Amino acid sequence: MVRLSLRPFVVAASVVAVVTLLSGCADGSTGAGRDRGPVRGGTLVYATDREPTCLDPHNSGDMPQTYIARQYLDSLVSLQEDGSVRPWLASSWTISDDGKQYDFTLKQGVRFTDGTSFDAQAVVDNFTQILDPATQSSTDLLYLTGYFDKATAISDHVVRVSLKRPYSPLLAALSQAFFGMESPKAMARGLAANCESPVGTGPFEVTKWNHERDVELVRNDTYNSAPDDAKHQGPAYLDGITWKFLKDNTTRYGALSSGEADVIFNVPPESEGLAKSDPSIELQSFVHSGSPFSLDINTQSAVFSDIRVRKAFVHASDAKEAVESAYNGVFPYEGNNVSSGTPHYDAAHHEPFPYDPAAAKELLDDAGWNGRDADGYRTKDGRTLTVKLPYNADSAETPPADVTILQDIQAMEKRVGIKVVLQALDSSSMNAVWGDPKAYDLLGNYWNSPTPHVMYIKYSKATYDVDNGQNSAFAYDDELDRLLIEGTATTDPAKQATAYSKAQALLSSKAWSLPLYPIQTRLGISERVSGVWIEPSEGEPVLSDAYLIDGGK
Amino acid sequence: MVVRVTRRLVEAVVLLLAVGTIVFFLEHAVPGDPAVAILGGAAAHPTKEAVAAVTEQYGFDRPLIVQYGDFLGGLFRLDFGESYTLKQSVTTVIAGQIGPTLALTVSALVIAWLLSIASTLLTAGRPGIVGRLGSVLETVAAGLPQFWLGLVLLLVFAVQLHWFPVIGSGVLGIVLPALTLAIPLAGFLGQVTRDEFEDKQQQPFVLSARSRGLSDRAIRGKYVLRHAALPGVTLSGWGLGSLVSGAVIAEVVFARQGIGQVLVTAVSAQDLPLVIGITFVVALVYVVANILTDIAYVLVDPRLRHTSGAAA
Numbered sequence: 102m103v104r105l106s107l108r109p110f111v112v113a114a115s116v117v118a119v120v121t122l123l124s125g126c127a128d129g130s131t132g133a134g135r136d137r138g139p140v141r142g143g144t145l146v147y148a149t150d151r152e153p154t155c156l157d158p159h160n161s162g163d164m165p166q167t168y169i170a171r172q173y174l175d176s177l178v179s180l181q182e183d184g185s186v187r188p189w190l191a192s193s194w195t196i197s198d199d200g201k202q203y204d205f206t207l208k209q210g211v212r213f214t215d216g217t218s219f220d221a222q223a224v225v226d227n228f229t230q231i232l233d234p235a236t237q238s239s240t241d242l243l244y245l246t247g248y249f250d251k252a253t254a255i256s257d258h259v260v261r262v263s264l265k266r267p268y269s270p271l272l273a274a275l276s277q278a279f280f281g282m283e284s285p286k287a288m289a290r291g292l293a294a295n296c297e298s299p300v301g302t303g304p305f306e307v308t309k310w311n312h313e314r315d316v317e318l319v320r321n322d323t324y325n326s327a328p329d330d331a332k333h334q335g336p337a338y339l340d341g342i343t344w345k346f347l348k349d350n351t352t353r354y355g356a357l358s359s360g361e362a363d364v365i366f367n368v369p370p371e372s373e374g375l376a377k378s379d380p381s382i383e384l385q386s387f388v389h390s391g392s393p394f395s396l397d398i399n400t401q402s403a404v405f406s407d408i409r410v411r412k413a414f415v416h417a418s419d420a421k422e423a424v425e426s427a428y429n430g431v432f433p434y435e436g437n438n439v440s441s442g443t444p445h446y447d448a449a450h451h452e453p454f455p456y457d458p459a460a461a462k463e464l465l466d467d468a469g470w471n472g473r474d475a476d477g478y479r480t481k482d483g484r485t486l487t488v489k490l491p492y493n494a495d496s497a498e499t500p501p502a503d504v505t506i507l508q509d510i511q512a513m514e515k516r517v518g519i520k521v522v523l524q525a526l527d528s529s530s531m532n533a534v535w536g537d538p539k540a541y542d543l544l545g546n547y548w549n550s551p552t553p554h555v556m557y558i559k560y561s562k563a564t565y566d567v568d569n570g571q572n573s574a575f576a577y578d579d580e581l582d583r584l585l586i587e588g589t590a591t592t593d594p595a596k597q598a599t600a601y602s603k604a605q606a607l608l609s610s611k612a613w614s615l616p617l618y619p620i621q622t623r624l625g626i627s628e629r630v631s632g633v634w635i636e637p638s639e640g641e642p643v644l645s646d647a648y649l650i651d652g653g654k
Numbered sequence: 655m656v657v658r659v660t661r662r663l664v665e666a667v668v669l670l671l672a673v674g675t676i677v678f679f680l681e682h683a684v685p686g687d688p689a690v691a692i693l694g695g696a697a698a699h700p701t702k703e704a705v706a707a708v709t710e711q712y713g714f715d716r717p718l719i720v721q722y723g724d725f726l727g728g729l730f731r732l733d734f735g736e737s738y739t740l741k742q743s744v745t746t747v748i749a750g751q752i753g754p755t756l757a758l759t760v761s762a763l764v765i766a767w768l769l770s771i772a773s774t775l776l777t778a779g780r781p782g783i784v785g786r787l788g789s790v791l792e793t794v795a796a797g798l799p800q801f802w803l804g805l806v807l808l809l810v811f812a813v814q815l816h817w818f819p820v821i822g823s824g825v826l827g828i829v830l831p832a833l834t835l836a837i838p839l840a841g842f843l844g845q846v847t848r849d850e851f852e853d854k855q856q857q858p859f860v861l862s863a864r865s866r867g868l869s870d871r872a873i874r875g876k877y878v879l880r881h882a883a884l885p886g887v888t889l890s891g892w893g894l895g896s897l898v899s900g901a902v903i904a905e906v907v908f909a910r911q912g913i914g915q916v917l918v919t920a921v922s923a924q925d926l927p928l929v930i931g932i933t934f935v936v937a938l939v940y941v942v943a944n945i946l947t948d949i950a951y952v953l954v955d956p957r958l959r960h961t962s963g964a965a966a
Binding site for chain 2 (some may be wrong): 128152154161162163182219223234235237238239242243246260290292297311312313345346347348349350352355356358359361362495528529530531532533534535536546567568569570571
């Protein structure tokens with residue numbers, strides 16, 4: 102899924118100066134005691150940047166929904182970093198030889214926190230709710246449309262998912278909290294009620310959502326359905342979680358350093374140095390699987406329909422330098438079309454068209470952009486080589502460091518004679534830009550997805566035909582389609598690795614995109630807390646194994 | 655007085671209708687499709703079928719004039735409908751958020767007045783460095799950007815000194831966000847009060863009071879201040895309105911609940927019912943503040959009690 106937020110580096114230089122001045126008198130906080138292993142008790146304060154609009158992740162499908170949903174919903178299977186899955190609500194499963202039937206055997210004796218029993222019919226009801234237009238789902242449908250046929254309860258505890266065609270990414274997709282299982286009784290209340298207080302089988306349950314402030318969660322005392330890879334089975338150690346929304350970077354980091362928050366999501370890149378030098382703060386980060394933040398190149402635009410111009414554009418930008426300087430080296434550079442956290446990532450395609458202005462100039466000469474206008478930009482038949490790059494002016498969507506990257510690239514392209522026009526637009530105007538091949542030449546985009554199938558989601562004939570903007574380069578290739586379908590048709594990891602590696606080679610050679618940096622989940626954790634981990638499907642923080650080392654006393 | 659208030663109320667109804675109409679058509683003039691916004695925005699890549707279903711559900715495909723008729727009908731029933739994104743009734747959303755915003759803005763206004771009165775009494779009309787210092791401080795305060803001031807207060811008094819909580823809840827938690835809004839406003843109020851104060855100090859009634867043997871302190875505090883406060887009182891109505899619409903900065907920095915934050919989210923999500931509902935509330939605050947200003951004016955200036963009575 103798309104959109105993450107790194108709230109502004111609003112911090113003016115003067116504020117930084119204040120911090121520097123005052124950091125001298127920072128109190129040397131003494132250790133909060135020694136960690137003697139898991140203890141029960143206490144409420145953990147978790148502070149994140151963005152507030153979801155609905156707590157039911159089947160609705161819409163934005164990242165903040167999946168991060169919190171993980172705390173109260175369980176999924177059928179649990180993803181591992183290598184792309185394999187382990188049992189969760191499903192204790193085992195079989196896949197038919199033609200790859201079109203998945204039979205899940207479910208754990209028995211599991212109940213939703215409203216008392217409803219979790220069984221095969223409940224799983225069927227979840228698929229029904231996701232597919233119901235009234236649920237207003239976006240993300241879940243992207244994984245099901247075109248593949249999912251039906252779900253049937255074979256017996257009380259066996260559910261069959263039938264597909265229209267083989268689709269091996271299914272298990273990885275179902276591991277996301279976006280596909281967390283909800284109580285049929287709760288879902289029947291309708292979207293409004295379900296958005297406020299969804300009901301799952303998870304380690305915590307939602308008690309109250311104080312909009313614009315926090316969500317209160319309490320422990321599910323009868324929890325018995327932790328995933329196979331959890332650090333312990335049974336109820337969580339914490340009494341509860343206060344899931345706070347602190348949009349402002351300075352505030353969020355301030356809450357952690359002053360002890361008002363125990364864990365914060367998205368440590369501001371500008372505070373990374375402070376956090377590293379603070380022994381009472383632990384940093385954990387995770388590189389998302391999926392497609393990195395990239396500038397997707399519209400292959401239907403007048404100038405970029407020529408692959409030589411696309412290659413020249415990529416060669417001319419020192420993307421590594423742009424990313425590292427804008428993010429102080431906190432964010433790594435990624436030049437492949439999939440992030441290093443993606444299963445079957447192939448490092449050989451890390452940087453297909455390295456920074457090389459001379460090569461860029463040669464390609465542009467070759468493509469006939471030989472003239473020069475008064476400002477030194479290249480021209481052909483009297484037209485200037487101009488490309489437009491609209492971006493969301495909202496700093497929650499395009500953080501200032503991203504704007505710096507865009508401006509750096511603009512300057513780098515100017516050196517070879519390409520004029521990049523940056524257009525800052527409001528959110529609703531941006532909604533009109535997506536999917537319109539006339540509205541942009543370049544578009545900033547990323548896609549978190551637990552499978553290399555993200556390449557198909559972004560670049561295939563099928564998604565081109567869907568015509569909803571997800572194929573933002575407006576490009577596909579028959580051989581690439583074939584390789585990616587080959588990957589989905591097999592469940593053999595070796596065959597998948599071969600197919601997906603070839604797909605990465607082919608995709609990078611097309612120059613449909615200028616990849617920049619991978620999306621990360623970055624947590625700042627106080628020394629008072631232990632046992633926090635990040636799961637790999639969507640980088641969701643897992644708090645069911647976490648505990649306050651003093652038991653909250 | 656009654657006529658004045660009635661006229662204000664009629665003006666208010668017309669104003670609110672106009673505000674609603676303008677916001678309605680502005681929101682429809684914006685490029686993007688609200689159905690896409692409901693589905694999480696274009697970056698969430700909703701399918702065409704999902705967009706069609708939502709369009710149908712909310713009736714976005716009906717002629718604009720029909721939608722406007724529906725909208726006006728809702729306004730007269732004081733029914734703002736349901737928020738597109740939050741799936742709750744707009745009234746519920748606002749009811750849950752207006753309390754903290756009003757608490758914040760009213761505290762900010764009170765603090766602004768205390769600061770500006772203190773600055774006026776201590777420094778206005780004083781010869782030499784003291785008078786000039788007060789004037790400079792007010793000018794600087796009036797020019798401080800709120801987001802910068804908020805962050806500085808946060809870093810100094812909450813993060814480093816631990817005098818106040820970082821997250822602005824509770825009684826202690828309101829101090830820094832209220833100061834963030836109050837200090838620039840106090841600068842404005844102080845400037846106009848000072849000008850008036852210095853002008854009135856030259857008036858014959860001051861001389862006559864002094865000749866009756868009143869102390870300087872009594873003259874400044876009792877006589878001159880009463881005159882000097884009038885322009886500030888007028889400004890307060892505008893001040894309260896601008897505090898409500900500007901509260902979002904303090905709300906974001908200090909992570910307070912409030913309608914400012916909701917409005918910003920609603921605008922970018924094209925959540926028309928919520929945008930209209932909050933715009934209405936802000937407009938209503940302006941209207942009520944202006945009526946209160948009128949009343950306060952009469953209380954401060956006894957001369958008006960007679961003239962307004964005669965006018966009625």
